[in-house]
Amino acid sequence: MLKRIGVIALVLAVFVLMVWFTSINPGEMEIDLAFLKIQPSVPLALAVTFVLGWAFGLLSMTFYSLRLTNERRRLRTALRISESEVTSLRSLPIDDAD
Numbered sequence: 001m002l003k004r005i006g007v008i009a010l011v012l013a014v015f016v017l018m019v020w021f022t023s024i025n026p027g028e029m030e031i032d033l034a035f036l037k038i039q040p041s042v043p044l045a046l047a048v049t050f051v052l053g054w055a056f057g058l059l060s061m062t063f064y065s066l067r068l069t070n071e072r073r074r075l076r077t078a079l080r081i082s083e084s085e086v087t088s089l090r091s092l093p094i095d096d097a098d
Contacts, residue, residue: 014050018050021046022042022043022047023043026041026042027041027042028040028042029042029045031045
């Protein structure tokens with residue numbers, strides 16, 4: 001719960017800093033995309049950069065989380081198989097174990 005509140009506070013702080021920074025930097029800038037030149041305002045360019053960076057980070061974390069979930073499921077299956085093997089070996093009489 002405290003971790004979630006901390007993350008929300010951090011996101012809000014970054015958002016407030018972004019709004020403050022863009023409000024003190026009025027003007028326009030030129031962006032050359034090799035096939036297109038656009039001249040957005042500085043606040044718009046910074047806001048779009050912020051949102052795209054956030055979306056890329058979220059997408060990256062989603063793929064990482066899915067990979068960890070898949071590995072965890074695989075390891076749980078291997079653990080279940082190993083535990084059943086140990087249980088079956090423990091139930092053998094001592095004479096049969098040699």
